Amino acid sequence: xxxxxxxxxxxxxxxxxxxxxxxLLEDLEDAEDxxxxxxxxxxxxxxxxxxxxxxxxxxxxxxxxxxLNRIKVRQRSREGLDTVVLTSQTLTPEVQLEQKDQVAQVMxxxxxxxxxxxxxxxxxxxxxxxxxxxxxxxxxKPEAVRMNLSRARKKVKEMxxxxxx
Amino acid sequence: MTKDYxxxxxxxxxxxxxxxxxxxxxxxxxFFSREDIPEHLLPYxxxxxxxxxxxxxxxRQVTEAPQxxxxxxxxxxxxxxxxxxxxxxxxxxLLMLSPLFMKETxxxxxxxxxxxxxxxxxxxxxxxxxxxxxTVRQALQEEKEASRLFTCLSExxxxxxxxxxxIEQQQEEILNSFSDKGLREEVKRILKME
Numbered sequence: 001x002x003x004x005x006x007x008x009x010x011x012x013x014x015x016x017x018x019x020x021x022x023x024l025l026e027d028l029e030d031a032e033d034x035x036x037x038x039x040x041x042x043x044x045x046x047x048x049x050x051x052x053x054x055x056x057x058x059x060x061x062x063x064x065x066x067x068l069n070r071i072k073v074r075q076r077s078r079e080g081l082d083t084v085v086l087t088s089q090t091l092t093p094e095v096q097l098e099q100k101d102q103v104a105q106v107m108x109x110x111x112x113x114x115x116x117x118x119x120x121x122x123x124x125x126x127x128x129x130x131x132x133x134x135x136x137x138x139x140x141k142p143e144a145v146r147m148n149l150s151r152a153r154k155k156v157k158e159m160x161x162x163x164x165x
Numbered sequence: 166m167t168k169d170y171x172x173x174x175x176x177x178x179x180x181x182x183x184x185x186x187x188x189x190x191x192x193x194x195x196f197f198s199r200e201d202i203p204e205h206l207l208p209y210x211x212x213x214x215x216x217x218x219x220x221x222x223x224x225r226q227v228t229e230a231p232q233x234x235x236x237x238x239x240x241x242x243x244x245x246x247x248x249x250x251x252x253x254x255x256x257x258x259l260l261m262l263s264p265l266f267m268k269e270t271x272x273x274x275x276x277x278x279x280x281x282x283x284x285x286x287x288x289x290x291x292x293x294x295x296x297x298x299x300t301v302r303q304a305l306q307e308e309k310e311a312s313r314l315f316t317c318l319s320e321x322x323x324x325x326x327x328x329x330x331x332i333e334q335q336q337e338e339i340l341n342s343f344s345d346k347g348l349r350e351e352v353k354r355i356l357k358m359e
Contacts (some may be wrong), residue, residue, distance in 0.1 A: 109215065110223045118224075126221045128187060149183035153216075157181065160212045 001046040006137065010042055010049070013056055014139040017063045024067040032144055034066045037116040039138040040123065066115075073114075109159050117152035124149060170203060177209065190216075 001009070017038060021031040041062055042049070052058045110118050123129040131149060135142040173196055179185045180193060196202075197213040280287045280296055287293065336356050343349040 108223050108226070110220060121216075121220060122224050125216050126224060130187060131183060146183035150181060153181050153183065156215060157209075157212050160215065161208060 001049050003137070006043060006046055010046075010055060010059070011039070011137075011139050013059050014039070016056075017059055020060065021063050021067050024064070025070060030070055032140065033116055033148065034063060034070060036138045036140050036145065036148065037066055037119065038063050039140075040116070040119040040134075043137050044119070069115075109156055112159065113152055113155060117148055117155070120145065120149050121152050121156075170206070173206065177206075 014035060018031055018035050021034045021038075022028060025031050025034065038059060042055075042059060049055055049058075110121065113121070120134065123134050124131070129137075131142050131145050134140075135145045138145065173193070176185060176189055176193055180190065185193070194213055194217045197206075197210045198217075202210055278288075278290070278293050278297075280293055287296075339356070340349055340353060343352055
């Protein structure tokens with residue numbers, strides 16, 4: 001599926017999906033982020049989209065999953081650090097070892113970013129899309145994409161500076 | 166020199182606000198790959214090396230994970246389909262076998278019936294059924310015969326009524342033929358006696 005076909009067949013679903021995400025998340029900004037991610041995911045799946053029975057159904061599924069993920073993240077951040085520390089003390093040695101391995105892998109920077117920011121960095125730095133082009137593919141305003149791009153780049157910078165320090 | 170840095174600093178700021186174009190970013194990459202980077206910009210060297218090349222390398226490793234994610238997303242669908250096929254198949258088998266079960270379990274109106282013949286108790290439902298059916302058939306035939314006889318009888322009764330009427334008429338005629346009153350009473354009495 002080419003870019004034009006994607007815009008004609010997939011993008012018109014945006015309004016409906018946005019409404020759905022907004023109802024699940026009860027937050028306009030979060031809904032906008034989720035929708036950006038939905039369309040970028042669909043964009044990277046564009047060659048496989050033909051093998052799905054219904055693209056609208058698929059996109060609703062992806063939207064639902066991403067919304068639920070986001071709600072989970074919200075709850076986790078509300079739980080606060082105390083509980084996290086507490087649980088980490090009760091871990092078995094095996095799990096602790098696993099976590100050590102994970103820490104080694106976590107030196108990968110991109111892994112620590114939310115999915116949407118990862119995808120935007122990929123589009124921007126690997127695939128060479130301009131912000132305006134990304135916005136067109138997601139049906140978003142360029143400012144909305146730019147904001148996520150900015151967040152992602154700043155986070156990467158912070159991580160490097162932390163390692164330095 | 167400082168003017169040059171001013172430009173780079175400006176680009177840096179716009180880069181982290183997400184406002185630079187591809188071309189401007191190439192300028193930044195070029196600048197940070199130089200050897201003579203001033204002290205205060207040096208920390209950014211690694212960062213831009215990351216955006217220029219390491220990021221792509223990392224993504225190549227990471228994208229394997231999201232792809233497996235999609236596969237696991239499809240798995241439940243296949244699982245569901247297999248389940249549906251299984252249910253459909255077992256229903257089909259059940260339907261095909263059901264005539265066999267039906268004979269055993271279906272409602273039998275003769276259940277528990279028995280016949281005593283020559284002092285022997287017969288409980289075989291097949292025997293009982295045929296016996297019962299024969300009896301019912303006989304009863305129906307007798308009933309038919311009875312109704313036939315009844316219609317015959319009623320026909321004869323009608324004829325009898327007709328004859329009685331005729332007799333009465335004739336008596337009346339006979340009586341009327343006598344003009345003498347005393348004689349007529351006498352004849353009437355004789356006819357009634359009959």
